[in-house]
Amino acid sequence: MSTSPPPAWVELPDAVALVPAWVLHLGLSGSELAVYISLCSFANGNGSCCYPSTKLIAERAGVAVGTVRNAVMVLRRKGALTTTKRRRRDGSICGLRYLLLSKQMTPAAPAEVSS
Secondary structure (H helix, E strand, O other): OOOOOOHHHHOOOOOOOOOOHHHHHOOOOHHHHHHHHHHHHHOOOOOOEEOOOHHHHHHHHOOOHHHHHHHHHHHHHOOOEEEEEEEOOOOOEEEEEEEEOOOOOOOOOOOOOOO
């Protein structure tokens, strides 16, 4: 029995997928986190945008395509990413654009005044 990694992983032997620490505190399941990490590994140079197919995300994350769809819904709901439908020139949908979000800033507490 072979233990070689799936083909989608072989193409990135030296790649690093950076995951913001705040994402680790969203209460994600293992599959949801695997999908997020997979998306991070596809992200462009500034680490925020990617366009992989659902099938490719599933292969890289080691989950089923249906699991990817469910995980993306959860990740959107929890504020980790947004998706936008990509369209061809004829208007038909050709996939999704994934935008990995930075942590939303919360208002700072008022500074204490020392006397």
